[in-house]
Amino acid sequence: MISLAGRDILHDGPKFALTGLGLGLLIGVTLSMAGVYRGMVADGRALLDNSGAELWVVQQETLGPYAEPSSLYDDTYRTVMTVPGVAQAANVTYLTMQVRGDRGDVRAMVVGIAPGPAGTPGWPPYLIAGRQVTRSHYEAVADVASGFRLGDRITIRRHEYIVVGLTRRMVSSGGDPMVFIPLKDAQDAQFLKDNDAILQGRRRSAENPAFNRPGMPGVVDAVIASQSQSRSVNAVLVTLERGQHPDEVAKLIARWKRLTVYTRAQMEGILVGKLIATSAKQIGMFLVILSVVSAAIVAFIIYTMTLGKIREIAVLKLIGTRNRTIAGMIMQQAMALGVIGFVVGKIAATFWAPFFPKYVLLMPRDSLIGFFVVMLICVLASLIAIRAALRVDPAEAIGG
Helix, strand or coil, X not given: CHHHHHHHHHHCHHHHXXXXXXXXXHHHHHHHHHHHHHHHHHHHHHHHHHHCCCEEXXXXXXXXXXXXXXXXXXXXXXXXXXXXCEEEEEEEEEEEEEEEECCEEEEEEEEEECCCCCCCCCCCCXXXXXXXXXXXXXXXXXEHHHCCCCCXXXXXXXXXXXXXXXXXXXXXXXXXXXXEEEHHHHHHHHHCCCHHHHHHHHHHHHHCCCCCCCCCCHHHHHHHHHHCCCCEECEEEEEECCCCCHHHHHHHHHHHHCCEEXXXXXXXXXXXXXXXXXXXXXXXXXXXXXXXXXXXXXXXHHHHHHHCCHHHHHHHHHCCCCHHHHHHHHHXXXXXXXXHHHHHHHHHHHHHHHHCCCCCCCCHHHHHHHHHHHHHHHHHHHHHHHHHHHCCCHHHHHHC
């Protein structure tokens, strides 16, 4: 029985191999779609892991710095530090924008990190080359996915920065590479206006009689000076003392500082359940459609292969071959086609995944489930084909 199926495959080897290749590429696309979804979730979790925070303190009644705008005064972290159980608190800003480099523009998330010792929340936890930012201005650490290299000069808003360090897998929830710069520079880039807007604002302040009263020339100067400085950040990242429970400390901060505080579990729920939920549903729809199409194509291929052997099957019946032997031949060919298709698809997905613009995470569990699904489809399709083959009338098939 095994020899019968094997000889039939060898007899029509090129056609069988090309069929398996085409099926494998379709399976590879299906596995890649699942990997894209896994990659989106992994990017969101990597964003939280790399922040080094256990709590996120944000503007009251907002969803935090990753999902919607949040603005706090940059001295808020001092009051957070007074809460029992807090070990470290550091300001941070996030701004997704185009960063200009020597080799073109790059879409990146610019992160403003607070000065402090190594391990300060918000800093990249590790580097693969160079050093961390040590100066107060005009230095940057970039993710290698940005394409920037050590010593490159990049432009963010009006200022130029030198890339002094490189890191890896520091990305936003959307997969954009991160660029870390000093907090003061990031505040200027995010919150300060352009030169023309600043000039117009100064003119309006000077013309405002409430600020420019006779005999009080210093008022307008003070107002203009306050408008020229940015005192806002997007969030305060908090680490806790050993043994402290995040939920309890979060309740204390929210109660006494009148701010919204999220734990790691809550922030992950926001990223996965809200920020990437729509994209995940869309990918899920494509994945379902691809799975249905793949199943239909597998069934069609196996059924067509069986109908193409009607004369051979009729001859086998005439020479006394048992139905069980014929059914086994069809079943084995279907299983062989499924194995070849899955192996080709797995290799193809692994090969082209690094070339995707976004992170594609191929999980062994997804591959295992995919293998069993492909085998199940092949078995079901072969049963349909077997039923059609066993109904063949040898006399009609050979005579036709």
